[in-house]
Amino acid sequence: MSLLTTSSQTVGPFVSIGFAWLTTTDIAPADVAGERVTVEGCIVDGDGKPVSDAMLEIWQANTQGKYAHPDDRQDKPVAAGFRGFGRVPTDARGAFRFTTIKPGNVPGPGATTQAPHLLVSIFMRGLLKRLVSRIYFPDDPANATDAVLALVPADRRATLIAKQASANASTLTWNVILQGADETVFFDC
Amino acid sequence: MTDLSGYQRPFFGTQPDYLYPPYRSTVKRAPTRPLVLIPQTLSEITGPVFGANAVGANDFDLTSGHDGDPLGERIVVSGRVLDESGKAIPHALIELWQANAAGRYQHPVDNHDAPLDPNFTGCGRTLTDAQGHYRFVTIKPGAYPWRNHFNAWRPAHLHFSLFGQGFMQRLVTQMYFPGDPLLAYDPMYTSVPDEMARARLVSCFDWETTIPERALGYRFDIVLNGRDATPMER
Numbered sequence: 001m002s003l004l005t006t007s008s009q010t011v012g013p014f015v016s017i018g019f020a021w022l023t024t025t026d027i028a029p030a031d032v033a034g035e036r037v038t039v040e041g042c043i044v045d046g047d048g049k050p051v052s053d054a055m056l057e058i059w060q061a062n063t064q065g066k067y068a069h070p071d072d073r074q075d076k077p078v079a080a081g082f083r084g085f086g087r088v089p090t091d092a093r094g095a096f097r098f099t100t101i102k103p104g105n106v107p108g109p110g111a112t113t114q115a116p117h118l119l120v121s122i123f124m125r126g127l128l129k130r131l132v133s134r135i136y137f138p139d140d141p142a143n144a145t146d147a148v149l150a151l152v153p154a155d156r157r158a159t160l161i162a163k164q165a166s167a168n169a170s171t172l173t174w175n176v177i178l179q180g181a182d183e184t185v186f187f188d189c
Numbered sequence: 190m191t192d193l194s195g196y197q198r199p200f201f202g203t204q205p206d207y208l209y210p211p212y213r214s215t216v217k218r219a220p221t222r223p224l225v226l227i228p229q230t231l232s233e234i235t236g237p238v239f240g241a242n243a244v245g246a247n248d249f250d251l252t253s254g255h256d257g258d259p260l261g262e263r264i265v266v267s268g269r270v271l272d273e274s275g276k277a278i279p280h281a282l283i284e285l286w287q288a289n290a291a292g293r294y295q296h297p298v299d300n301h302d303a304p305l306d307p308n309f310t311g312c313g314r315t316l317t318d319a320q321g322h323y324r325f326v327t328i329k330p331g332a333y334p335w336r337n338h339f340n341a342w343r344p345a346h347l348h349f350s351l352f353g354q355g356f357m358q359r360l361v362t363q364m365y366f367p368g369d370p371l372l373a374y375d376p377m378y379t380s381v382p383d384e385m386a387r388a389r390l391v392s393c394f395d396w397e398t399t400i401p402e403r404a405l406g407y408r409f410d411i412v413l414n415g416r417d418a419t420p421m422e423r
């Protein structure tokens with residue numbers, strides 16, 4: 001039997017009705033090991049206006065670089081309280097914020113290792129299907145050899161790497177620019 | 190990792206493009222630069238796992254949980270979640286949200302001049318069973334106007350959100366009702382290039398699941414990306 005994937009449709013303006021129950025802005029409960037980070041940013045549209053009705057979903061590995069999923073067969077531990085999933089709405093100013101732990105290096109294509117990264121799905125009114133992006137960490141030496149970053153034109157790579165917020169070393173900034181010269185890199189995977 | 194296969198990309202024409210000007214909100218929100226094609230890695234083939242305790246026992250029933258019964262035509266919406274090879278996707282989380290029978294959402298942004306229903310919030314969720322079956326009890330939502338173009342009306346629809354078994358199977362879609370004259374005028378529906386794919390977003394009336402003297406049955410099967418036959422190293 002061969003079927004075809006059901007078509008995607010927009011989440012529309014009222015997505016919070018369906019999504020709010022699973023809002024998760026603290027991805028790593030207190031007993032989960034790892035370096036704590038806060039990620040904050042905002043989403044702006046092609047007019048530079050904040051997007052106040054978006055939802056971001058985060059997917060990540062733990063500090064050992066293991067995903068809480070049966071297809072990850074690495075012989076590494078996963079704490080029972082760690083799902084690795086976050087769901088974060090934007091507010092009236094288009095801003096979002098979540099806390100988590102920095103993931104470890106995870107296996108990449110072939111025998112390579114990927115730099116620590118968070119996967120991001122973005123949903124909003126006006127998106128007929130989700131956008132997929134990644135958040136990398138500033139000054140991580142593994143960024144230089146990451147196979148996915150290497151596929152991104154050099155002049156656009158910075159859109160995927162969070163920046164250290166000056167006020168607080170553990171707070172990172174990562175913005176989503178939907179259109180224009182500084183447009184965030186989105187993936188087809 | 191060589192024994193793991195990635196997920197197939199959706200077949201040509203089944204998915205809308207980001208930019209579809211008849212749906213006006215896409216114009217300032219669709220990416221303008223080409224997507225960067227990347228291989229699926231362990232990050233993309235894994236995804237959140239939700240255990241049996243993730244949803245409450247009555248979360249599938251949107252007509253429950255209030256002091257009284259919601260107004261409207263009571264319906265049962267059921268079906269299966271499958272991958273492209275027809276394999277059932279078990280224990281998959283499904284989220285559902287919708288307008289009430291008058292076409293109004295319980296949401297501060299919805300200012301359509303139609304009544305709210307104190308007995309209807311309009312959201313539910315469930316997990317598929319071991320054979321990929323799911324079932325919701327709810328009321329048929331009303332059509333409602335929106336400001337996309339002159340005299341624009343959304344056909345009655347239910348919003349479905351599915352996680353599948355990995356990040357690559359994540360899908361949000363909308364289910365429509367058979368025979369709705371508004372479908373032909375709806376830019377969300379027509380954003381799907383392939384007419385057959387579009388038609389698969391329309392549920393079927395179903396005698397089998399219709400409950401005598403209680404509720405009409407509609408059937409809606411959902412297909413998520415299937416697994417590639419070859420391992421993901423390429």
